[in-house]
Amino acid sequence: MIKDDISDMLTRLRNANMVRHQIVEIPKTKMTLAIAKILKEEGYILKFEEFEENKRNFLLLCLKYNGSKRKPILTTVVRISKPGLRIYVNHKNIPQVLGNLGIAIISTSKGVITNHTAKNLGIGGEVICYIW
Structure with missing residues (x-):
């Protein structure tokens, strides 16, 4: 079980960005949802969606990249x-x-x-x- 949802979310974002993934799945909590909304408003991600699988809620975040070399918008x-x-x-x-x-x-x-x-x-x- 994850004890720190925020650190888990930030680590998943960082790891997905390093390998240039388009989508990252994050367990949904009130805090991760609020952070995802801020990332969307500030332009660091394209969009996010909520979905449920096996009675567990998740967020799907679509990461944003620049150019043909897919340089990440979210660098650090x-x-x-x-x-x-x-x-x-x-x-x-x-x-x-x-x-x-x-x-x-x-x-x-x-x-x-x-x-x-x-x-x-x-x-x-x-x-x-x-x-x-």
Whole structure:
């Protein structure tokens, strides 16, 4: 059984990107669904779909590539807050990723949002990961 769904999701994305897979299957939870929505909104994946198999729910994420050499759009995924060490920031210390070229996904009281949205709303939370 998977103890850390977020790390599992990010590792599956990273591995699928390295071998240039088109689709990656991820177990569905509220958090993985929220992260998938953010990845779709920010343009890191083409789309995602939910499906059920043997009474278990999964997400299918369609990865995005550039050009004929299929260069990945999603180049780096870094997990920041882990189950053993949670990393929290207030609204004054929200991180900028790669000079605002990447995003930080933050779990806040308003839901799971990007660092740009959190900065605009003036709220902090737990920094889940950096993506660029």
